[in-house]
Amino acid sequence: MKVLFAASECAPFVKTGGLADVIGAVPKALSALGVDVRVMLPGYPEMAAIMKGGKTVRKIKNLHGGSARLVAKKAEGLNLLLLDAPHLFDRAGNIYLGPDGKDWKDNHLRFGGFSQIAAEVARDGIKGWQPDIVHAHDWQASLIPAYLKTKPNSAPPCVLTIHNIAFQGLCEPSALPKLGLPKKLFAPDGLEYWGKVNFLKAGIVYSDRITTVSPTYANELSLPEFGMGMDGILQTRRDVLSGILNGIDLDVWNPETDPDLAANYSARTLSKKKKNRAAVEKRFGLKHNPDAPLFCVVSRLTEQKGLDLLLDVLPGLVDRGARLALLGSGDKSLEAGFIAATRGYTGSVGAVIGYDESLSHLLQGGSDAILIPSRFEPCGLTQLYGLRYGTIPLVSRTGGLADTVIDANEAALADNCATGVQFSPIHAAGLYHAIARTCDLYAQPKVWAGMQRRAMRQQIGWDRSAQTYLDLYKSLGT
Ligand code: ADP
Ligand code: GLC
Secondary structure (H helix, E strand, O other): OEEEEEOOOEOOOEOOOHHHHHHHHHHHHHHHOOOEEEEEEEOOHHHHHHHHOOEEEEEEOOOOOOOEEEEEEEEOOEEEEEEEOHHHHOOOOOOOEOOOOOEOOOHHHHHHHHHHHHHHHHHHOEOOEOOOEEEEEOHHHOOHHHHHHHOHHHOOOEEEEEOOOOOOOEEOHHHHHHHOOOHHHOOOOOOEEOOEEEHHHHHHHHOOEEEEOOHHHHHHOOOHHHHOOOHHHHHHOHHHEEEOOOOOOOOOOOOOOOOOOOOOOOHHHHHHHHHHHHHHHHHHOOOOOOOOOEEEEEEEEOHHHOHHHHHHHHHHHHHOOOEEEEEEEEOHHHHHHHHHHHHHOOOOEEEEEOOOHHHHHHHHHHOOEEEEOOOOOOOOOHHHHHHHOOOEEEEEOOHHHHHHOOEOOHHHHHOOOOOEEEEOOOOHHHHHHHHHHHHHHHOOHHHHHHHHHHHHHOOOOOHHHHHHHHHHHHHOOO
8 A cells, every 4th residue: 555645744854743743653653554655745944955865756847936846765764755846945944934923925835836746646656656545634735635636537535634723724716726726616615715715625625534633623623613614514524534543653752762851761760750850940940849740831832722821820830839841932922921920930930932852852751740721632742742751641621632631530540540630621720720639649649650650551652543544545445
């Protein structure tokens, strides 16, 4: 079975969030099941060195104002196909946003062009390799099935995975001819959405199967409060929509070998975790307090992640003797709120505003608990990293957070199956109550250590879900 993956980010090369982690990990898990996956990505500056040593497998005379080529190269255990189109992708800074912090004005051409070439590869293949299935991820690859639809006879089936429905990719309908798509697709049962072209809607309408990254989010997506305007159209496609839970790369996220930790440890040597906590305390300027937990946050700072709720309850967290180390960036008012908190609660609240992969590992290794109070969360990966590192996840009960953390309620504690703390409904009082519960659990060392060890034993690798993806591909008859 040969599968063409198409996505806009991929760890360890280029990452703004969990999509990259997933695209970096699933192909390896599929390949262990005998699937031959090629991962198509835009040729960002981060890919320049790889493209230099690669082989040109397709030449494109003109793609939205410049020539382009597709470069094949193996790197980090992945078979990459990189779209080298400097006029579209060779830009410094964020892959989606310009220096003004707003979307690049030509994002529809950048990712529309990317999808167009991916669709051509899906149809024609490259020398010696013809995909049986195309697997498109998020809005940036969502026009692929629309392009395939224009010549359905020669097209392989397409699976779309929705990682986050909040991002849909909109542009004016006047761009359709430039994108090389027939005007007739601009209809309510096509890719039209309130007078605009909606890339994600195209993916939802024209894909053969739709998946999202957890079973609970798959259910939530058809509800108006989670569907972000796509709930109606998703209801019409309910029979082809399913939730396949994300896993994590157990080699990259392994406390026994992680090079970013001050001390490596396992479930049997949990006491060594303290050395990592000391390193976090030092780095974030936090005082030591063995009687209350050290919480961490590793997150984009956006409305989705509910961290404004955390700002609301910080006084209560500090009152209990707990501490917070936050690593994140995004919304300027949230950044300012946490910076102010570090001044108001010196020694109890520390923050690093920015993106730092290595520090994110140290925080997972050195914190007692990780806070994820998201308003919605398609899957979430940081709670899974928390489980793996014996860092108890405190999460809101939504999406993949609901599917991966077992709340320490009375029944779960009696049954010895709790792995974390959940709260719902998602508001500040609920979060505060969950923080208080976590502090109480922490004050019972035996109970806490039991939860940590259980958390670390959870099966959260990719094996099971990779098999589910393979079964899905097979069900498409190839
Ligand atoms: P999302 O994709 O919605 O941002 P996920 O939990 O699925 O949420 O994935 C987030 C990924 O990005 C994780 O690998 C997390 O460790 C990483 N991450 C988020 N913010 C930062 C940051 N400021 N520095 C380093 N890594 C971060
Ligand atoms: C999105 C979601 C996150 C998910 C990730 C990978 O960014 O917000 O919940 O874990 O994609 O699928």
